[in-house]
Amino acid sequence: MSASFEVVVVGAGPGGIAAATVAAEAGCRVCLLDDNVAMGGQIWRGFRAENAHKYPHGNGFIAWTTRLQQTKCEVWQGWQAIDQPASGVLRLERAGEIRDVEYGNLIVATGARERFLPFPGWTLPGVMGAGGLQALVKSGLDPQGKRVVLAGSGPLLLAVGAGLASAGAVVAGIYEQAPLSKLAGFALALLAQPAKLAEGARYRLKAMHAPYRTSSWIVQAGGRGRVERVTLTDGRKTWSVDCDWLGCGFNLVPNIELPRLLGCRTVAGYVEVDRLQQSSVSRVACVGELTGIGGLEKALVEGQIAGLSAAGRETEALRLLPQRRRLQNFAHRLDRAFSLRPELRNLARTDTLVCRCEDVPHSELRGCASWRQAKLHTRCGMGACQGRVCGSATEFLFGWENQNSRPPVFPTAVSTLATKL
């Protein structure tokens, strides 16, 4: 089956929803694709019209999805983009079904994932990403009475701590690797962002009863068959905390596989875009975390710029540029405040697995000179996640760059692909 739209948007998080909404409001035939069960991406995951007002950012979700539903935009849930069989065509897959969609303009809003770094015990059940744990809770996992430790880096730790605490979890501690001195600079940056300041304060207040320690990071997780305790350090002393779950993530990295497959030029791991969010590939725009980790408001503004631009409303799009510049500055400050300390490169021991799909230990990777060599010699990055987890880890650990993206972008059964041969 094949379909054709003036504008196709990939990813129904805030950036994608904003892009699809403004393009559809301007009269374009728009299709919004998403590989989740429901719209919202990560920050709005699990939100529904009737409950969203109870959550931070919920009103924005209600406002944008209401606007979207008033348009004729088609929303396709559960579909993932896996290939580009021809210029201007995306190949999609859903549970064994293949569909091609033709686009006049494509807007990619695939968001970000957490960066995971290997440490002893990180493959134990019960060790999750901080955002991963939040996503599971938003998807129905009951955290009532569970003892949770959060560790790693980034403002997400506080957001997750607040969310878990309000859902009944016992947050035993939040451990941020960045030093307070750097975060103080970040706090100053927050002053220039009234909405973000309110958001930060709310997180702080709610998480108040949980210890929040800076300059502290994970050493290992232990337990029989699943995580039972974590050991942490501040570089001088170490201590242990008992827990049922450990949420551990080190900032965010963009889901850049699809733009890379399309040939979009990247700089320092992000897609390079012009002032109208246009990438180096004609008719392909990228928005939100793909162009720099900046969160909800940046994604909404960039989504609108790309959506308006795709609809030929350049003048309106250009009016949003000052707002975008402010939010991009915030993104840069975020990056600096939470930059990763070099000690984190030494968390993995020789027998610690770095690639969880192919079970490749750190010792096998040490002698490799590049990502490519590691793949060929050890199968690191060759498994089901296609390097999404170990690729961003080895980038930090060894400085390897992973520039390639090959179809299918997500694992797809050969029998499914064969239906298109």
Place this chain on the structure above:
Amino acid sequence: MTDAFPITVNGKRIRVNGGTSVAAAVTKANEPCRFSVSGEPRAPLCGMGICMECRATVNGVPHRRTCQIACSAGMEVLTG
């Protein structure tokens, strides 16, 4: 959330609320999702469809990413 309904995880019957992901249900059932190539039990990591640690057999279809699928009444999930 709609009313709770039963599903089975490795034959174990559990009740879940409407809107619960299969990954959340498997975690609730205290079962690992899969065993790694060297035999380690694994459970969800990313919660958002990228790490593939949560894959399991859902209603007879193997290698489904359980964090991306909502439970439905009578669903049969097999892990390992």
